[in-house]
Amino acid sequence: MQICKSVETVDIDEPTSPDKAIPCDSEALYYGIGMKADPAAARRCAAREAERADANEVPFGGNSLLMMMYANGVGVKRDLNRAIALACQLDGADAEMDGRVQHLARLRAEGWTGNNFSVCDDATSGLLAGICEAHASRIENIRRKQTITALSKDWSAPQKAALARLQTASATYANAVADNEVDLSGTLRAALQIDATDAVNKTFQNDLHQLVNGKLKKFSIPQLAQSDAILNTTYQKVMHTKDFSYGTVKQSGIRDTQRAWLAYRDAFTTFVAEAFPDRSADDIKGALTVERTAALREFLP
Structure with missing residues (x-):
């Protein structure tokens, strides 16, 4: 997809987390599920999850959660180019993958400033x-x-x-x-x-x-x-x-x-x-x- 080619050089690596051995749940940390929301901790946790073999397969963790954070500007400075680059790495049904990348590209073109973009927005499977x-x-x-x-x-x-x-x-x-x-x-x-x-x-x-x-x-x-x-x-x-x-x-x-x-x-x-x-x-x-x-x-x- 041409949109993905346009962000091939975007750096998506996250800083190394010092607390790798401590179990974490980026979904719970980001959304405040059973705890107070902590976007900074959610980012660190998602970065650790992104190092796993299934980093691109988990909708509410790893690279997918980082994509939402950069798209929404929650816990990080908004960066839709980085969000698109992360979206291009994810696995899933072709239709929803293409739809998600195009969705993010539209948000980028519109100068979107919202905070409710979700991996579920373009679900087809x-x-x-x-x-x-x-x-x-x-x-x-x-x-x-x-x-x-x-x-x-x-x-x-x-x-x-x-x-x-x-x-x-x-x-x-x-x-x-x-x-x-x-x-x-x-x-x-x-x-x-x-x-x-x-x-x-x-x-x-x-x-x-x-x-x-x-x-x-x-x-x-x-x-x-x-x-x-x-x-x-x-x-x-x-x-x-x-x-x-x-x-x-x-x-x-x-x-x-x-x-x-x-x-x-x-x-x-x-x-x-x-x-x-x-x-x-x-x-x-x-x-x-x-x-x-x-x-x-x-x-x-």
């Missing part, structure tokens, strides 16, 4: 899409964990223990959804699985927040019974659909996920009894039942 989804999920999971930690910081030890048990059941259900209720036939399967897991985790956080703050929709005993009947009818329709067709999703997998959901629902009910006995468990059971019914309806013909 299912592989990179999955990696980018995992990156976004990693950031979001930290935020969710921080939110739940803040929500429960003043709880008693028994309440926190009950929450830990509930989180285990929630994670089991989320994994079951990703494993059994996502069509894995396409190249975006990894991204779709991560998205499915994130959706369950996001709903869990919202339900927990609503419960703790007394904002859940109220369910009377008749309303809960009606919701449960609708769920059972929907589930039976899905399980008895002839010639069921939803990619790689099988009715047996939906059955396994339903069992995981029942355990999750029961765990939430137990959590209410143990941690918030003054609240009605029927309200969270009703909310979870409505949510699961909506998920099952996706499989109806």
Whole structure:
């Protein structure tokens, strides 16, 4: 590519790091994942990663992270020529590689001064899409964990223990959804699985927040019974659909996920009894039942 030829003489070598023996995570350092962002440390870490054999294959590390730093002017002086030279070294699908180099060349021509250029901007392959989804999920999971930690910081030890048990059941259900209720036939399967897991985790956080703050929709005993009947009818329709067709999703997998959901629902009910006995468990059971019914309806013909 002509653009790459124009930057062949650009020096992309980084200063030698004195702390080579210390493990580091340039992605976490750059984005502030689970720690305070430290661009200077991220640069040193990425420079060390760039010396590895897979330096051009890791989207959020090594030369790829250095490319983003020089493009965005974060932790280093902005240098789009250097960013382009680094982009030309990376491995990946031809279309996304060409698109990324052309993208950076446009930014250079425009005199761009932003700070949000990402290796994911020009993704075309299912592989990179999955990696980018995992990156976004990693950031979001930290935020969710921080939110739940803040929500429960003043709880008693028994309440926190009950929450830990509930989180285990929630994670089991989320994994079951990703494993059994996502069509894995396409190249975006990894991204779709991560998205499915994130959706369950996001709903869990919202339900927990609503419960703790007394904002859940109220369910009377008749309303809960009606919701449960609708769920059972929907589930039976899905399980008895002839010639069921939803990619790689099988009715047996939906059955396994339903069992995981029942355990999750029961765990939430137990959590209410143990941690918030003054609240009605029927309200969270009703909310979870409505949510699961909506998920099952996706499989109806």
